[in-house]
Ligand SMILES: [Fe+2]
């Protein structure tokens with residue numbers, strides 16, 4: 278896990294983006310580097326969120342390469358710095374929401390057994406998912422491009438409750454139409470969480 282933290286920090290440092298040092302400090306304070314990525318699904322163990330963020334980055338880099346091979350003109354819309362910011366930081370909203378707790382489940386013989394798992398508590402800053410990541414990053418002083426903001430805000434697409442309102446849906450579709458970074462991030466997140474981490 279230490280290795281993952283070193284890779285994560287060095288990829289972010291390489292962006293040389295204003296505010297990035299403070300982002301890493303704030304993430305550390307919130308427990309990002311040891312947090313799980315979910316309670317029951319992908320990455321539900323200490324360091325799972327960090328691992329997931331790196332997996333999304335690796336997927337996004339591969340998708341970017343393929344897209345640029347097919348259409349080199351996309352390069353200006355997919356700068357590698359933006360891939361790093363969007364992929365590595367898309368889920369910072371999850372940093373403090375999971376807490377270790379004893380849970381119960383039925384084992385293979387139908388007997389109840391207890392095990393170490395995670396509970397979820399949104400009360401620290403209940404403001405959403407992608408939008409929470411964006412708000413936190415901006416408050417921490419990270420300089421972000423419009424494309425990075427759109428990509429992180431809408432990376433959950435149809436899984437986002439706000440997506441159900443017509444205005445939000447229209448914003449989402451408008452963002453998808455003008456922001457290849459969002460489309461790449463969405464695909465990378467899906468590939469990481471539903472194939473790589475299963
Ligand atoms: Fe997410």
Ligand SMILES: [Fe+2]
Pocket residue numbers: 329333367368466470
């Ligand atoms: Fe994710």
